[in-house]
Amino acid sequence: MLAMSYRGPLRVRIDHKPMPEILHPQDAIVRVTRSCICGSDLHLYNGDVPDTRVGMTFGHEFTGVVEQLGEEVQKLKIGDHVLVPFNIACGKCVFCQQELYGNCHESNPEATAVGGIFGYSHTAGGYNGGQAEYVRVPYADVGPTVIPDGMDVDDAVLLTDVVPTGYQAAEMGGIQRGDTVVVFGAGPVGIMAARCAWLFGAGRVIVIDHVDYRLDFVKKYAPCEAYNFRSLEDPVVFIKRTTDSLGADVCIDAVGAEAAGNAMQTLLGRKLLLQGGSATALHWAINSVKKGGIVSIVGVYGPINTLVPIGNVVNKGITIRANQASVKRLLPRLIEHVQNGTLDPKALITHHIPLEEVSDAYRIFSAKLDQCIKPVLMPPSARM
Amino acid sequence: MKDTAKDYSHIKGWGVDADPKNDPTYPMKHRNDGEQAGYSWERPPQQPTTVEVLHSIERPNVTAVFGTSTPPSGLSGMIRRIAFKDSESSYGHWLPLMLADRVNMVEGVLDDLMHGHVPNIVGELGWKAEWKHNRTKLVRRVLVRVALVSTAVAYLRSRRDDS
Numbered sequence: 389m390l391a392m393s394y395r396g397p398l399r400v401r402i403d404h405k406p407m408p409e410i411l412h413p414q415d416a417i418v419r420v421t422r423s424c425i426c427g428s429d430l431h432l433y434n435g436d437v438p439d440t441r442v443g444m445t446f447g448h449e450f451t452g453v454v455e456q457l458g459e460e461v462q463k464l465k466i467g468d469h470v471l472v473p474f475n476i477a478c479g480k481c482v483f484c485q486q487e488l489y490g491n492c493h494e495s496n497p498e499a500t501a502v503g504g505i506f507g508y509s510h511t512a513g514g515y516n517g518g519q520a521e522y523v524r525v526p527y528a529d530v531g532p533t534v535i536p537d538g539m540d541v542d543d544a545v546l547l548t549d550v551v552p553t554g555y556q557a558a559e560m561g562g563i564q565r566g567d568t569v570v571v572f573g574a575g576p577v578g579i580m581a582a583r584c585a586w587l588f589g590a591g592r593v594i595v596i597d598h599v600d601y602r603l604d605f606v607k608k609y610a611p612c613e614a615y616n617f618r619s620l621e622d623p624v625v626f627i628k629r630t631t632d633s634l635g636a637d638v639c640i641d642a643v644g645a646e647a648a649g650n651a652m653q654t655l656l657g658r659k660l661l662l663q664g665g666s667a668t669a670l671h672w673a674i675n676s677v678k679k680g681g682i683v684s685i686v687g688v689y690g691p692i693n694t695l696v697p698i699g700n701v702v703n704k705g706i707t708i709r710a711n712q713a714s715v716k717r718l719l720p721r722l723i724e725h726v727q728n729g730t731l732d733p734k735a736l737i738t739h740h741i742p743l744e745e746v747s748d749a750y751r752i753f754s755a756k757l758d759q760c761i762k763p764v765l766m767p768p769s770a771r772m
Numbered sequence: 773m774k775d776t777a778k779d780y781s782h783i784k785g786w787g788v789d790a791d792p793k794n795d796p797t798y799p800m801k802h803r804n805d806g807e808q809a810g811y812s813w814e815r816p817p818q819q820p821t822t823v824e825v826l827h828s829i830e831r832p833n834v835t836a837v838f839g840t841s842t843p844p845s846g847l848s849g850m851i852r853r854i855a856f857k858d859s860e861s862s863y864g865h866w867l868p869l870m871l872a873d874r875v876n877m878v879e880g881v882l883d884d885l886m887h888g889h890v891p892n893i894v895g896e897l898g899w900k901a902e903w904k905h906n907r908t909k910l911v912r913r914v915l916v917r918v919a920l921v922s923t924a925v926a927y928l929r930s931r932r933d934d935s
Contacts, residue, residue, distance in 0.1 A: 395880050395881075395891065395896055396874075396876075396877030398897055399877075399893065399896040399897055400896060400898075401891075401895065411819055411820070411840065412816075412819040412836075415837075435873060435874075435877075438866045438873065439852065439869045439872070441841070442842070442876045442879065442880035443842045443880065444841050444842050445841065476837070478816050478836060480813050480814060481815075482807075486802045486804060487800070487801065488800065493831075494816055494835045495836075495837055495838075496838070497826070497827035497833075497834040497835045498825075498828060498856075499860055500828050500831050500860060504837070504839070510826070510839070510842075513839045514840065514842065515838075515839030516839065526819075526837040559799065560800065661870060690866075691866060692867075707796060709796065711800055714800060747895055747896050748898045748900050748901035749898075749901075750898055751898025752898070752905065755902065757901060757902070757905035757906050
C-alpha cells in the first residue's frame with residue numbers, strides 16, 4: 389500500500405509499505421478516505437519531537453471504511469464509514485473511565501505523560517498513522533464513530549481533532565457570558581477556538597497571529613477581531629489597552645511549539661531545540677490575561693523544559709488548564725453542532741491533495757503557501 | 773464520590789470544607805470512585821510482543837496495545853535503549869532520543885542507498901511546491917546559500933594557498 393514515510397527533518401515521501409495487520413483482538417483495519425495534515429504534524433516534520441523514527445507514517449486526523457475486525461470488536465461492522473479520534477484509548481483504565489481519553493494508560497508504553505496518538509512518534513506510542521491507504525486502529529470499539537448519515541466526510545474528518553481541540557480550548561477557558569477571550573494563533577485550531585468561544589457566551593473575541601490571510605479568514609469565519617502582532621508594538625500592551633488596562637478574562641494558546649515573535653524563544657525552542665518549543669504564545673497569554681483569569685493551552689509542546697513566566701502565574705493568581713482534546717467525550721455535542729449548522733468545519737479546508745503528493749502537501753502547509761489553512765490528503769481509492 | 777471520611781475520622785475537621793463543585797478539572801474529568809483505586813482496573817488483553825518495545829521506567833509494564841511501526845535498530849536503536857534507562861523527567865532521556873533521531877536520519881539515507889535507491893531529497897523537501905507557489909523566495913534562498921558556500925570555499929582555499 390501507499391503510505392507517507394518520514395525521512396528526517398523537512399523530508400517526507402510516499403513509499404510502498406506492507407498492509408497493516410490485526411495485532412490485537414480489539415483492532416480494526418481501516419481503508420482511509422480522508423487524512424489531514426495537522427499543525428502539530430509540523431512539530432514532527434521539523435524534527436522537534438523526540439523519538440520520531442525514520443520510516444514512520446504520520447497522520448492522526450482521518451476517516452475510513454472498516455475492512456477487517458479483530459475477534460473481540462462488537463460495535464463496528466465491515467463497511468462502516470468511521471471517523472477516528474486522534475486519541476487511542478482503551479476505555480477501561482481509570483483515566484478513560486474519567487473521560488480523559490487523551491490520557492489513556494494502556495496505549496503508550498514509551499511515555500506516561502500522554503496516551504497513544506496515531507502517527508505521532510514513539511513518544512506517543514509508535515503507531516503508524518492515517519496518511520496512508522490503510523491503517524491499524526486499536527481499541528476499535530472505543531474511539532471510532534460511524535459517520536452519521538448525510539454528514540459530509542470533510543466535516544467528519546475535522547471532527548477527529550480540529551473541532552474538538554478548538555472546542556475544548558474554549559471549554560477549558562471557563563468562559564462566562566460577556567468575557568473577553570483572546571486566542572493566540574489563527575491556524576485551524578485557533579480559528580475553531582475563536583468560533584467556539586462564542587458558543588460559551590463570550591462577549592468579545594480577539595485573535596492574534598502574524599499571517600494576514602489567516603487573520604482575514606478568521607475575522608469573517610469566527611467572526612471576531614483579528615490583529616497581526618507584527619503591526620503591534622507589543623501584543624501584551626495592546627491587549628491591556630483594549631481591555632481597560634486589566635487584561636483579558638481568558639487567553640487561549642492555540643500555537644504551541646512553533647510560535648514566532650520572540651527571538652530568544654525561537655533560538656532556544658526552534659533552532660537549538662534546547663526547550664520543548666518556542667513558548668512565545670504561552671508567554672503572551674500568561675501576561676495578557678487578567679488577574680485571576682484563565683489560560684487555556686491546546687498548543688502542543690515537546691516534553692522537555694520550556695521557559696514561561698511562571699512567577700506571573702503565581703502573582704496574578706492565574707488558573708492554567710490544558711490537555712489533549714478528549715475527542716470521544718466531546719463528539720456527541722459536536723456532531724449536533726455540525727448537523728444543525730452551528731459549526732461549519734469543512735470551510736477550513738483549502739486544499740485536497742493526492743496522497744502521492746505528500747511531500748508538496750507538507751511544504752505547502754508548513755510554509756503557508758497558496759493561502760493554505762487546512763490540507764486534506766486523498767488516497768487513490770477515495771478519488772475514484 | 774467515594775466516602776473516605778471514616779478513614780480520616782481521627783483528624784479533626786477533615787473534609788468539612790470539601791466542595792465537589794470546586795473542581796478545576798471540570799468538565800474535562802468525570803470524577804468517579806476510581807480516584808483512589810490505583811492501578812487496579814481490568815486490563816485489556818495484552819498485544820503479543822512481536823517487536824522490541826522500549827517502555828518508560830515510570831510504568832511497570834508495556835501497555836496492552838502499542839505501535840509496531842519502527843522498532844529500534846542500528847546505532848540509533850542502541851542510543852534509544854540507553855535513553856530509556858532514564859525517566860521522562862530527565863534530560864538523560866530526551867536528549868539522547870533527539871540525537872538518535874538525527875543518527876537515524878543518516879541511517880535512513882544509507883539504507884536507501886544499500887537498497888539501490890537514491891533518495892530524491894529535493895522532492896522529499898517539497899521544493900516542487902515552493903517552485904510553484906513561492907518561486908522568488910526559493911530562488912533567493914538558493915542563491916544566498918550558494919553565495920555563502922562559495923565564499924566559505926574561496927576563503928578556505930585562500931588560507932590554504934597562504935600556508
